[in-house]
Amino acid sequence: MDNSAVIADSSPADVESCCRAAAAATAELADLAAWPLKRRAGLLRSIAEVLDAHTAELAGLADEETSLGSGRLTGEVGRTTWQLRLLADVIEDGGFAEIIIDHALAAEGARARPDLRRMLVPIGPVAVYAAANFPFAFSVAGGDTAAALAAGCPVVVKAHPGHPRTSQRTADLVQQACRDAGAPVGTFALVQGFEAGRRLVTDPRIRAAAFTGSQRGGRALFNLAVSRPDPIPFYGELGSINPVFVTAAAVTARGPEIAAGFVASVTLGNGQFCTKPGLLFLPAGHGLDDALATAISSVPPAPMLTPEISDGFSSGTRDIAAIGAVRVLGAAEGPAAPRLYVTTAADVAQHSRLAEECFGPSSVVAEYRYDEELVEAAGAVPGSLAAAIHAEPDDEKLVRALLASLQSRAGRIIWNGWPTGVAVTWAMHHGGPWPATTASIHTSVGPTAIRRFLVPVTFQDVPADLLPDVLQDANPVGLRRRVDGK
Amino acid sequence: MDNSAVIADSSPADVESCCRAAAAATAELADLAAWPLKRRAGLLRSIAEVLDAHTAELAGLADEETSLGSGRLTGEVGRTTWQLRLLADVIEDGGFAEIIIDHALAAEGARARPDLRRMLVPIGPVAVYAAANFPFAFSVAGGDTAAALAAGCPVVVKAHPGHPRTSQRTADLVQQACRDAGAPVGTFALVQGFEAGRRLVTDPRIRAAAFTGSQRGGRALFNLAVSRPDPIPFYGELGSINPVFVTAAAVTARGPEIAAGFVASVTLGNGQFCTKPGLLFLPAGHGLDDALATAISSVPPAPMLTPEISDGFSSGTRDIAAIGAVRVLGAAEGPAAPRLYVTTAADVAQHSRLAEECFGPSSVVAEYRYDEELVEAAGAVPGSLAAAIHAEPDDEKLVRALLASLQSRAGRIIWNGWPTGVAVTWAMHHGGPWPATTASIHTSVGPTAIRRFLVPVTFQDVPADLLPDVLQDANPVGLRRRVDGK
Numbered sequence: 007m008d009n010s011a012v013i014a015d016s017s018p019a020d021v022e023s024c025c026r027a028a029a030a031a032t033a034e035l036a037d038l039a040a041w042p043l044k045r046r047a048g049l050l051r052s053i054a055e056v057l058d059a060h061t062a063e064l065a066g067l068a069d070e071e072t073s074l075g076s077g078r079l080t081g082e083v084g085r086t087t088w089q090l091r092l093l094a095d096v097i098e099d100g101g102f103a104e105i106i107i108d109h110a111l112a113a114e115g116a117r118a119r120p121d122l123r124r125m126l127v128p129i130g131p132v133a134v135y136a137a138a139n140f141p142f143a144f145s146v147a148g149g150d151t152a153a154a155l156a157a158g159c160p161v162v163v164k165a166h167p168g169h170p171r172t173s174q175r176t177a178d179l180v181q182q183a184c185r186d187a188g189a190p191v192g193t194f195a196l197v198q199g200f201e202a203g204r205r206l207v208t209d210p211r212i213r214a215a216a217f218t219g220s221q222r223g224g225r226a227l228f229n230l231a232v233s234r235p236d237p238i239p240f241y242g243e244l245g246s247i248n249p250v251f252v253t254a255a256a257v258t259a260r261g262p263e264i265a266a267g268f269v270a271s272v273t274l275g276n277g278q279f280c281t282k283p284g285l286l287f288l289p290a291g292h293g294l295d296d297a298l299a300t301a302i303s304s305v306p307p308a309p310m311l312t313p314e315i316s317d318g319f320s321s322g323t324r325d326i327a328a329i330g331a332v333r334v335l336g337a338a339e340g341p342a343a344p345r346l347y348v349t350t351a352a353d354v355a356q357h358s359r360l361a362e363e364c365f366g367p368s369s370v371v372a373e374y375r376y377d378e379e380l381v382e383a384a385g386a387v388p389g390s391l392a393a394a395i396h397a398e399p400d401d402e403k404l405v406r407a408l409l410a411s412l413q414s415r416a417g418r419i420i421w422n423g424w425p426t427g428v429a430v431t432w433a434m435h436h437g438g439p440w441p442a443t444t445a446s447i448h449t450s451v452g453p454t455a456i457r458r459f460l461v462p463v464t465f466q467d468v469p470a471d472l473l474p475d476v477l478q479d480a481n482p483v484g485l486r487r488r489v490d491g492k
Numbered sequence: 493m494d495n496s497a498v499i500a501d502s503s504p505a506d507v508e509s510c511c512r513a514a515a516a517a518t519a520e521l522a523d524l525a526a527w528p529l530k531r532r533a534g535l536l537r538s539i540a541e542v543l544d545a546h547t548a549e550l551a552g553l554a555d556e557e558t559s560l561g562s563g564r565l566t567g568e569v570g571r572t573t574w575q576l577r578l579l580a581d582v583i584e585d586g587g588f589a590e591i592i593i594d595h596a597l598a599a600e601g602a603r604a605r606p607d608l609r610r611m612l613v614p615i616g617p618v619a620v621y622a623a624a625n626f627p628f629a630f631s632v633a634g635g636d637t638a639a640a641l642a643a644g645c646p647v648v649v650k651a652h653p654g655h656p657r658t659s660q661r662t663a664d665l666v667q668q669a670c671r672d673a674g675a676p677v678g679t680f681a682l683v684q685g686f687e688a689g690r691r692l693v694t695d696p697r698i699r700a701a702a703f704t705g706s707q708r709g710g711r712a713l714f715n716l717a718v719s720r721p722d723p724i725p726f727y728g729e730l731g732s733i734n735p736v737f738v739t740a741a742a743v744t745a746r747g748p749e750i751a752a753g754f755v756a757s758v759t760l761g762n763g764q765f766c767t768k769p770g771l772l773f774l775p776a777g778h779g780l781d782d783a784l785a786t787a788i789s790s791v792p793p794a795p796m797l798t799p800e801i802s803d804g805f806s807s808g809t810r811d812i813a814a815i816g817a818v819r820v821l822g823a824a825e826g827p828a829a830p831r832l833y834v835t836t837a838a839d840v841a842q843h844s845r846l847a848e849e850c851f852g853p854s855s856v857v858a859e860y861r862y863d864e865e866l867v868e869a870a871g872a873v874p875g876s877l878a879a880a881i882h883a884e885p886d887d888e889k890l891v892r893a894l895l896a897s898l899q900s901r902a903g904r905i906i907w908n909g910w911p912t913g914v915a916v917t918w919a920m921h922h923g924g925p926w927p928a929t930t931a932s933i934h935t936s937v938g939p940t941a942i943r944r945f946l947v948p949v950t951f952q953d954v955p956a957d958l959l960p961d962v963l964q965d966a967n968p969v970g971l972r973r974r975v976d977g978k
Contacts, residue, residue, distance in 0.1 A: 032900070033871075088603060101974075104940070108919040117574060120909065122919035124940075127899055129933065213925075232718040236875075236926040239933065385519075389722075405958060413613055413949050414518070420952040423606065432977050433594040433608035435950035439699075440722040446947045447615065447725065454590070454610075454948070461932045462940070463899050464921035466906040472891060488587075491918050 013170035015199025021162075021206055027192030028131035028160035029211040034190040043483065045187075047094035050156060052183040053147060054087035054094075060179060064172065068141040071169040073309045078275070079141070086142040089149050089430050093156040096453040100485035102126065102156075102460070105476060107489045110467070120467045123477040126460035128158035129239075130213030133206045135227065136166040136173060137218035138311045139278045145169070146176040146196060149430070149451055150216035150241075155194070157459035162195045162212070164203040166219075168312040173198070207231050207240070214239045214459055218280070218450065220318075221245040221363070221441050228444045241458050242444035243436070245363035246391040247284040248416075248425040251380055251408055254289040255398035256422075264396055265294045268369070269301035271424035273344050276308045277367030278315065281392050281425040284363055287351060287380055290373040295335065298346055298371065302336035305344045310366060316341060319366030323347075326364060329357050335371075346371055351383050361388055363441075377404050384411040389439025389446070392418040392425035415439060417449070499656035501685025507648075507692055513678030514617035514646035515697040520676040529969065531673075533580035536642060538669040539633060540573035540580075546665060550658065554627040557655040559795045564761070565627070572628040575635050575916050579642040582939040586971035588612065588642075588946070591962060593975045596953070606953045609963040612946035614644035615725075616699030619692045621713065622652040622659060623704035624797045625764045631655070632662040632682060635916070635937055636702035636727075641680070643945035648681045648698070650689040652705075654798040659684070693717050693726070700725045700945055704766070704936065706804075707731040707849070707927050714930050727944050728930035729922070731849035732877040733770040734902075734911040737866055737894055740775040741884035742908075750882055751780045754855070755787035757910035759830050762794045763853030764801065767878050767911040770849055773837060773869055776859040781821065784832055784857065788822035791830045796852060802827060805852030809833075812850060815843050821857075832857055837869050847874055849927075863890050870897040875925025875932070878904040878911035901925060903935070 016024075057064065065079035072079075096102055103125045110121040132154040136145035143149065146163050154161045165173035177196035184193045197206060207215050207230045215231055215238065217224050224242035231240035252264060271283050288294065310316040320341050326332060331353050337343035344367035347360075351374035354360045360370050374380045381404070387393070393416035397405045412419050417438035428436055428451055436451035437443045443450075448458050465473055475482050502510075543550065551565035558565075582588055589611045596607040618640040622631035629635065632649050640647045651659035663682035670679045683692060693701050693716045701717055701724065703710050710728035717726035738750055757769050774780065796802040806827050812818060817839050823829035830853035833846075837860035840846045846856050860866045867890070873879070879902035883891045898905050903924035914922055914937055922937035923929045929936075934944050951959055961968050 033896075085603075095977075106919040106940075108915075108917045117571075117915065117917070119915040119917050120906075122915065122917060124919040124921050130900060228718075228723065232714075232723075237714065237718075237930060239931070402958070409954075409958065410519075414616060414947075417948065418950040418952055419954065420606075421954040421958075423953055429594075429603065429605040429608065431594045431603070431605050431608060432974060433592040433610040433950055435610050435948040437948065439947075444723060445725070447943070449948060454592075457933070461900075461925075462903065462921040462923065462935060464904040464919055466904055467909055468895075468905065468907040472888070472895065472907075488918060491581075 013174055013198055016197035016202040018205060021197050021202050021209065024162045024195035024197055025131065025206070025209040025211040027195065028162055031160040031190040031192035032130050043097050043100060046156070046158065047097040049184065049187040049189055050090045050094040050097070050152060052187050053180050054090040056179045056183045057083060057147060057176070058087050064142070064176060067175055068169055068172040071172055072141055072311055074141070082140060082142045085430065086147055089143065090147065090152045092430060092453065093152040093456065096456060097156050100476070100483065102453070102456050103476060103485065105485060105487040107477065107487055109490055122464055122466055123473065124462055124464040125474065125477055127463050129459050129461050130159060131211050132159045132161050132459055133212045133215040134161055134163045135203060135215065135217035135219060136163055138166050138168040138315060139275065141169040141172050142176070144218045146173045147180050149455060150218070153455040154216070154459045157456050159459045160193050162197060162206060164206055165196055165198045170198055203227070204230060208234060210236070212238065215241065216450065216458065217242040219244070220365070224444065239458065240444055241448055241450065243280060243450045244441050244443060245365070246280050246438065246442040247361050247363055247388055248281055248390045248392045249285040249287065249387045250283045250394040250396065251287045251384060252289070252396040253398065253401045253404060255401050256396040257289055257292050257294065259398050261292065261294050262297045265297035266301050267424055269298065269305065271426045272369040273305045273367045274426045276310060276342070277344065278311055278365060279426050281428060282369070283394065283425050284369050285354065285361060285387065286369060286371045287374055287383055288371055290375050292373070295348070299335040302344050302346050305367065307342045307344065310342050315365060319364065322364035322366070323368050325359050326370065329353070329360065342366065344368065348373070351379050354383065355386060380404070381407045381411065384408045384415070387415055389442045390416040391436060391438045391442045392416055392420060394420040394423060394425055396422050417442065499660055499684055502683035502688040504691060507683050507688050507695065510648045510681035510683055511617065511692070511695040511697045513681065514648055517646040517676040517678035518616050529583050529586060532642070532644065533583040535670065535673040535675055536576045536580040536583070536638060538673050539666050540576040542665045542669045543569060543633060543662070544573050550628070550662060553661055554655055554658040557658055558627055558797055560627070568626060568628045571916065572633055575629065576633065576638045578916060578939065579638040579942065582942060583642050586962070586969065588939070588942050589962060589971065591971060591973040593963065593973055595976055608950055608952055609959065610948055610950040611960065611963055613949050615945050615947050616645060617697050618645045618647050618945055619698045619701040620647055620649045621689060621701065621703035621705060622649055624652050624654040624801060625761065627655040627658050628662070630704045632659045633666050635941060639941040640702070640945045643942050645945045646679050648683060648692060650692055651682055651684045656684055689713070690716060694720060696722070698724065701727065702936065702944065703728040705730070710930060725944065726930055727934055727936065729766060729936045730927050730929060731851070732766050732924065732928040733847050733849055733874055734767055734876050734878045735771040735773065735873045736769045736880040736882065737773045737870060738775070738882040739884065739887045739890060741887050742882040743775055743778050743780065745884050747778065747780050748783045751783035752787050753910055755784065755791065757912045758855040759791045759853045760912045762796065762828070763830065764797055764851060765912050767914060768855070769880065769911050770855050771840065771847060771873065772855060772857045773860055773866055774857055776861050778859070781834070785821040788830050788832050791853065793828045793830065796828050801851060805850065808850035808852070809854050811845050812856065815839065815846060828852065830854065834859070837865050840869065841872060866890070867893045867897065870894045873901055875928045876902040877922060877924045877928045878902055878906060880906040880909060880911055882908050903928065
């Protein structure tokens with residue numbers, strides 16, 4: 007079905023009107039921002055409630071558009087509402103506001119200071135670009151939207167063309183919840199279509215943008231964001247290779263288990279996860295060819311999310327197969343058949359394409375000859391959302407060398423596990439150096455994702471009755487604050 | 493004196509070698525980062541000590557190059573070493589690492605989770621572009637350098653051409669302190685020259701850049717940073733108009749005091765501060781013309797920092813004077829003579845040049861007719877580092893409207909005071925929306941400036957003995973941490 011025929015693209019006037027309303031909501035956002043924290047948290051919980059109440063309908067719609075299956079999609083609605091509720095907790099916790107109060111001092115050492123009170127406030131209207139592969143959790147009411155609303159920012163979402171009706175229905179429900187909660191008109195809107203997406207990021211009223219998708223699409227929007235007369239932050243989560251490093255001792259201890267786990271992680275969601283392990287380093291002579299071949303061949307081909315993604319997988323695998331020294335495990339035929347390419351670490355070092363994301367059910371197995379080559383490889387992999395190490399207690403020296411390298415190359419380092427599966431919890435970091443993201447100091451998952459949409463403001467010598475209540479000495483809301491350096 | 497003749501520009505090979513050494517220090521930076529926090533703090537304190545010990549020599553050198561006067565410059569060395577020591581305290585405090593620990597849960601609601609431990613780690617080598625107007629506090633060993641070193645990042649400073657010998661001498665002292673503290677070679681370096689500055693921000697080993705200077709220069713470097721194959725964060729502090737809003741009641745209560753305070757703030761440091769108030773809104777019929785004219789005429793012209801800044805001031809004031817409805821108070825002649833331009837709020841709304849920074853001892857006085865016009869003006873001023881309100885208790889309604897607008901337009905809001913004077917303390921925020929900075933969510937002054945140079949990393953299921961000690965359950969360093977959401 008051609009989804010684009012069902013829902014029309016937003017016109018320039020539509021985009022204009024959403025942004026105008028968002029800006030008006032921001033002026034009123036003084037309201038939203040000044041809302042008692044409990045009320046803002048309540049808005050997020052209301053959105054979660056209305057989505058939960060429509061889980062079956064939403065999952066059904068999304069299955070028609072994405073073929074991801076109703077089990078997975080039902081679970082994803084739950085993950086999405088979990089995220090909204092977690093962000094509601096984050097608001098009430100109040101730590102996100104990073105409140106710091108320094109009382110005036112006539113002289114501190116040689117330094118006098120006025121009364122200074124700092125807190126984080128909303129950055130203004132935020133554009134959110136939804137992802138193809140998570141029609142709920144990284145889409146209309148997904149993590150970026152939850153974080154921006156929690157921060158007190160109006161949101162204009164650009165729907166992904168892979169699931170326009172799901173997006174529209176979700177947006178209708180979110181808007182209903184906003185209305186019911188008494189949030190200003192313009193707090194939330196949805197636009198559809200490629201051109202609307204370009205207009206959105208260049209609209210002068212939009213103050214930040216968040217994106218989950220391909221490196222090419224993300225880079226194009228990033229370039230627009232930073233080329234504005236007034237550049238805005240663009241938080242893009244793009245492609246990631248998510249390398250896995252396996253020591254010889256780990257192969258000896260549990261080779262078959264590693265082979266099975268790897269294939270399961272590669273093919274989860276048909277390989278269409280940003281955390282798919284795209285590169286597995288195994289010691290030469292690992293003896294796991296049969297186990298890998300059996301495992302990958304046993305995974306049936308499944309439809310891909312969109313024709314564009316399917317085309318991208320075909321051309322990506324063609325590029326990889328064209329590189330000389332590559333063996334194929336699994337069915338090399340069929341456009342979406344899962345497969346593994348076996349090569350050497352030396353070839354990966356030589357052919358950068360082998361260490362670039364190929365979105366879909368394939369991965370590259372790279373054989374290394376000695377530990378130093380594995381450490382070198384860890385020092386050369388592109389920036390990733392995640393990296394994993396499979397090792398045994400005796401590998402300590404090797405593991406420490408890998409950890410030292412990976413710490414500056416991946417946002418998350420996993421021990422004896424796999425990169426897929428991103429828990430939505432306080433300590434999660436879902437980010438990493440380019441090309442994993444356009445902004446390595448931030449996460450797009452978890453409570454700390456809210457920081458992307460907040461700017462500090464410091465009040466100097468402002469009388470107590472004019473200060474936001476959270477900055478008053480009495481601390482009426484009872485938030486955690488740093489006072490006079492403590 | 494032509495300073496550029498004294499110190500040669502760095503060659504491409506020099507830049508290359510500094511960046512290579514910085515990258516090597518980063519690999520070793522594992523070392524610097526893993527240093528016990530007390531040792532890293534010790535490095536900053538050693539730098540402060542060696543600079544303090546050479547205060548007279550440094551201030552003398554800088555006075556030869558900048559004519560800022562030895563009193564001001566001696567004080568500025570003190571401010572610089574204060575900053576270094578404050579950042580040393582910040583390291584030991586440990587809160588900067590934003591440590592979050594979530595223990596594994598079999599199922600939390602519907603959500604199982606692995607063991608996840610997040611902390612912030614150094615982003616890698618940082619390029620720092622020194623400012624003309626603060627040869628110490630925003631230069632070689634200034635706030636950006638202190639924050640980057642505190643974060644555990646090697647630093648390559650690009651000297652400002654206005655004070656090359658001061659920069660070189662400061663760099664020599666910093667390097668000496670680094671050596672004495674046993675920091676890796678490459679922890680700190682200095683380069684000189686325009687071309688070296690361009691090379692630096694595009695060097696693949698540089699992971700972030702910080703800049704204090706003009707909008708034109710900052711934008712050019714920002715464009716280079718974001719056009720890299722792997723874009724890096726560029727933290728530029730550029731031009732700022734720092735508007736001041738005065739109510740009619742405030743004029744009645746203390747008009748002459750406001751006139752005198754304004755002129756003092758405008759001409760402090762010969763108007764060469766990024767926080768100079770460039771726009772003063774006064775109610776029409778304020779009757780302060782004489783007070784303003786007398787005050788501004790009593791400030792003698794002083795030499796400007798560099799010929800380029802002097803030229804910029806001449807052309808900026810020429811542009812402003814060329815706008816029709818502008819009266820001049822003070823000496824309109826002499827290239828650097830302090831002056832005020834009086835116009836109307838309506839003209840400011842119409843001619844954007846009147847609301848753009850003109851670096852030097854001039855400012856624009858804009859007369860408004862009624863309170864609504866003042867509120868409108870507050871909603872239209874460009875992003876600024878600071879804004880000030882002068883008002884009386886009866887102005888509450890007007891003040892609340894101004895505060896609501898200014899909160900999203902200025903990084904700091906001052907009550908009955910002036911924007912100049914930036915206390916280096918925990919609650920300070922020195923930032924703001926474009927064009928005040930290229931990155932409104934960050935500050936370049938104070939402890940929270942360290943966040944610009946840190947990236948999160950999360951360890952998943954990593955055994956305790958392989959974790960950084962600060963992430964271990966035992967919390968051997970005793971840092972503040974968020975554990976299981978609390």
